[in-house]
Amino acid sequence: MRIAFAGNPNSGKTTMYNALTGRNEKIGNWGGVTVGSKEYQLKKEFSGGQEVIAVDLPGAYSMSPFTPEEGITSEYVRTANPDAIVNIVDATNLSRSLFFTTQLLELGIPVVVALNKTDINEKEGTKIDAAKLSAKLNCPVYETVSTENKGLSEMIAKAISLAGTVQKAPYMQADINLHDKNAVDAEDRKRYSFVNGIVADVETRKTLSTETTSSDKADAVLTNPIAGILIFAVVMWGVFWVSQAWLGPLVADWLVGWIETFQGWVAGQLENSPAILSALLADGIVGGVGAVVGFLPLVMVMYFLIALLEDCGYMARVSAVMDPIFKRVGLSGKSVIPVVIGTGCGIPAIMACRTIRDERERRATSMLTTFIPCGAKIPVIALFAGAFFNGAGWVSTLSYFFGLVLIFLGALLIKGITGYKYRKSFFIMELPKWKAPSLKFAFKSMMERAKAYIIKAATIILICNTVVQIMQTFDWHFQVVEEGAENTSILASIATPFAILLIPLGFGVWQLAAAAITGFIAKENVVGTLAVVYALTSFIDVDELEMTGGANTVAMTMGLTSVTALAYLFFNLYTPPCFAAIGAMNSEMKSRGWLWGAIGLQLGTGYTVAFLINQFGTLFTEGHFAAGFVPGLIAEICMVAALVLIARKVRAHFDEKYELHKGAGTANATV
Amino acid sequence: MNTATLIAVILIAVILFLAVRYIIKEKKKGNACIGCPYADSCPKHRHDCK
Amino acid sequence: MELAYKLSNSAAGKAVEKESAGTANEKKTLMNAEPGQTYIIKELNTDDDEMNSFLFRLGCYQGEPITLISKKKNSCIVVIKDGRYNLDKMLSEAIII
Numbered sequence: 001m002r003i004a005f006a007g008n009p010n011s012g013k014t015t016m017y018n019a020l021t022g023r024n025e026k027i028g029n030w031g032g033v034t035v036g037s038k039e040y041q042l043k044k045e046f047s048g049g050q051e052v053i054a055v056d057l058p059g060a061y062s063m064s065p066f067t068p069e070e071g072i073t074s075e076y077v078r079t080a081n082p083d084a085i086v087n088i089v090d091a092t093n094l095s096r097s098l099f100f101t102t103q104l105l106e107l108g109i110p111v112v113v114a115l116n117k118t119d120i121n122e123k124e125g126t127k128i129d130a131a132k133l134s135a136k137l138n139c140p141v142y143e144t145v146s147t148e149n150k151g152l153s154e155m156i157a158k159a160i161s162l163a164g165t166v167q168k169a170p171y172m173q174a175d176i177n178l179h180d181k182n183a184v185d186a187e188d189r190k191r192y193s194f195v196n197g198i199v200a201d202v203e204t205r206k207t208l209s210t211e212t213t214s215s216d217k218a219d220a221v222l223t224n225p226i227a228g229i230l231i232f233a234v235v236m237w238g239v240f241w242v243s244q245a246w247l248g249p250l251v252a253d254w255l256v257g258w259i260e261t262f263q264g265w266v267a268g269q270l271e272n273s274p275a276i277l278s279a280l281l282a283d284g285i286v287g288g289v290g291a292v293v294g295f296l297p298l299v300m301v302m303y304f305l306i307a308l309l310e311d312c313g314y315m316a317r318v319s320a321v322m323d324p325i326f327k328r329v330g331l332s333g334k335s336v337i338p339v340v341i342g343t344g345c346g347i348p349a350i351m352a353c354r355t356i357r358d359e360r361e362r363r364a365t366s367m368l369t370t371f372i373p374c375g376a377k378i379p380v381i382a383l384f385a386g387a388f389f390n391g392a393g394w395v396s397t398l399s400y401f402f403g404l405v406l407i408f409l410g411a412l413l414i415k416g417i418t419g420y421k422y423r424k425s426f427f428i429m430e431l432p433k434w435k436a437p438s439l440k441f442a443f444k445s446m447m448e449r450a451k452a453y454i455i456k457a458a459t460i461i462l463i464c465n466t467v468v469q470i471m472q473t474f475d476w477h478f479q480v481v482e483e484g485a486e487n488t489s490i491l492a493s494i495a496t497p498f499a500i501l502l503i504p505l506g507f508g509v510w511q512l513a514a515a516a517i518t519g520f521i522a523k524e525n526v527v528g529t530l531a532v533v534y535a536l537t538s539f540i541d542v543d544e545l546e547m548t549g550g551a552n553t554v555a556m557t558m559g560l561t562s563v564t565a566l567a568y569l570f571f572n573l574y575t576p577p578c579f580a581a582i583g584a585m586n587s588e589m590k591s592r593g594w595l596w597g598a599i600g601l602q603l604g605t606g607y608t609v610a611f612l613i614n615q616f617g618t619l620f621t622e623g624h625f626a627a628g629f630v631p632g633l634i635a636e637i638c639m640v641a642a643l644v645l646i647a648r649k650v651r652a653h654f655d656e657k658y659e660l661h662k663g664a665g666t667a668n669a670t671v
Numbered sequence: 672m673n674t675a676t677l678i679a680v681i682l683i684a685v686i687l688f689l690a691v692r693y694i695i696k697e698k699k700k701g702n703a704c705i706g707c708p709y710a711d712s713c714p715k716h717r718h719d720c721k
Numbered sequence: 722m723e724l725a726y727k728l729s730n731s732a733a734g735k736a737v738e739k740e741s742a743g744t745a746n747e748k749k750t751l752m753n754a755e756p757g758q759t760y761i762i763k764e765l766n767t768d769d770d771e772m773n774s775f776l777f778r779l780g781c782y783q784g785e786p787i788t789l790i791s792k793k794k795n796s797c798i799v800v801i802k803d804g805r806y807n808l809d810k811m812l813s814e815a816i817i818i
Contacts, residue, residue: 066775095802096780181770188777209803210759210788216805219798220791223807273676281679285686320807324795327809426772427809431798459690466687
């Protein structure tokens with residue numbers, strides 16, 4: 001049996017779905033969090049022993065989709081024939097929600113209305129007569145609070161019992177020609193009058209929504225173009241500082257201490273065994289994976305804080321205040337949310353782009369959002385900040401800030417290439433009510449993420465490290481490589497050709513090239529691989545403030561200066577993301593051209609940024625350009641030439657399209 | 672071969688075996704991105720809904 | 722200008738208004754409205770059918786009230802049917818009140 005959860009965006013569907021199924025799907029206090037359908041079996045206590053599957057759908061304001069993810073919902077309820085529909089209605093906005101409700105009631109599928117967020121109504125003094133509403137809608141109505149599990153069991157039990165019955169609609173749309181705009185308009189109006197009538201009858205409010213409240217005053221400040229953006233910068237800086245400069249490293253130090261001790265013990269146990277075993281187990285497995293796991297506290301704290309931010313309702317305000325800036329580069333405020341989600345993981349960020357209506361903006365955002373360092377890149381940032389820059393906080397802040405800058409520049413570039421013609425673009429964002437963020441949910445979300453991190457470390461990263469360790473220990477004849485002759489190992493011979501390409505960037509050594517390559521499987525691998533190829537143990541300052549021998553050793557072993565270290569760091573941060581994220585990009589782009597354009601853009605950006613930092617940094621600190629300046633310059637010129645060619649080609653094609661449309665009489669050309 | 676070596680070899684074999692087995696099981700389930708908590712809603716794995 | 726405003730309340734005026742669509746100078750849009758006041762929507766000038774329908778579904782259509790909560794240079798916050806929304810300048814200028 002399948003029960004679909006449908007309702008307005010941000011009404012509490014996913015929260016209820018999580019409560020009923022025990023899953024932990026992403027929630028957030030803004031409309032557009034859920035962009036795809038998900039299904040799972042109900043927990044036994046709710047399904048009464050039957051096999052009942054709950055289907056969580058993206059939020060929709062009506063059956064006529066405006067954005068792609070709305071289309072998923074309307075298509076599902078129309079064609080997938082669920083046995084029952086639970087219509088989650090935001091009780092604080094009955095007048096709007098019922099529009100969709102009446103449409104759902106027309107489908108003939110039994111509907112149960114869950115009047116959600118009734119706790120907010122209680123606080124504000126809004127009363128809804130559920131019994132009356134139920135009589136008028138001709139379906140059961142239950143008051144629920146999905147964040148507190150109130151009313152869920154009764155509601156879902158009713159839904160299950162109704163499965164298989166036929167719903168009688170309280171209001172049917174007249175049979176009209178759906179292509180006739182005026183007829184559709186007239187019908188929609190009639191529907192709204194019907195809804196208005198019901199609301200007037202069942203709802204009594206103590207405070208009208210139109211009254212300005214203290215929350216409005218706060219919003220006015222937060223959406224103020226100057227103050228709002230400053231506040232956002234401060235908030236984000238705070239998140240990074242707490243997770244990567246204070247609380248995160250605090251816990252991590254302790255954890256790393258244990259891992260180190262363990263690694264030392266393992267190495268000690270294997271003193272009398274073949275060196276390769278020690279290398280494999282102590283350095284490769286414990287050391288490599290340990291290096292990555294050591295950064296787990298930083299990632300966890302960050303996820304916790306981001307979850308709090310997402311839950312309180314701030315995201316929508318951020319989206320609103322950043323809209324004017326994003327408009328200047330050809331995007332819109334809707335692109336802000338994927339960017340913020342991207343500070344956690346790039347994959348949900350790319351999927352969140354589905355809420356962007358304009359196709360070009362959607363594609364642009366999905367390829368640019370990975371410039372913001374994701375959680376997997378945190379270990380890389382922390383490593384380099386610790387080893388080369390005294391653990392300074394500015395490295396992390398700069399990485400994120402520069403990522404944002406690259407997003408803007410990239411957007412401008414895309415705008416220039418695709419010949420963005422003027423087109424009316426509208427931005428409308430619902431500002432949800434402010435809410436005290438749920439510590440419970442943030443904690444749950446953090447633990448989920450931690451679990452995923454550890455699983456990833458114990459599988460992918462473990463295997464990668466092992467493979468790297470083996471490739472590094474043996475040469476092509478499967479003889480163990482001598483000390484000092486590492487260049488003959490399998491790994492060295494594979495990585496060296498790539499390393500040559502990286503000489504202009506300042507890190508043309510096979511070890512670093514190998515680490516960067518493994519980064520495509522998972523960005524954490526950069527840290528893991530470096531730990532293996534350089535046989536390094538501790539990365540994080542075990543002592544409070546000073547650079548310990550550990551950090552110094554790291555710096556010296558890698559043979560990098562501060563300049564080249566920064567270049568290498570940025571190279572890894574701003575190149576194409578891990579394969580998983582590239583896969584998500586592929587699904588969103590739905591076009592080979594755009595996908596390869598995206599990968600090309602990201603490769604080019606990483607290369608260019610590292611090139612510039614290396615060359616001009618070396619010029620600045622040592623008075624001369626670094627090695628490989630000319631070849632690098634040639635590469636850059638080729639890239640620019642390629643861009644110009646692509647731009648010409650795209651624009652010519654676009655003009656063609658535009659001409660065609662002009663002939664047809666429509667001036668709206670959507671790329 | 673002393674005990675430590677023996678244990679080490681067995682341990683490495685077991686760890687790798689478990690890791691590889693986990694990945695293969697996940698791939699069979701259709702989860703192409705190991706450890707990714709969003710695998711459920713990833714469009715790569717949805718054949719039924721869009 | 723005065724005449725245009727006076728006429729807008731009569732049926733004939735509505736015809737005049739429709740003809741002069743596009744010249745926002747003669748009509749009051751959300752951007753010239755006063756924060757804290759509630760207005761009745763007279764027209765939606767978005768030139769985009771889908772956008773119009775979308776706004777409709779939110780409860781923003783001709784004849785319905787809309788309240789302006791705050792106004793900025795490039796955006797404004799309004800209340801439509803118990804929900805708060807942030808609209809950018811272009812959208813605000815397209816809502817005639």
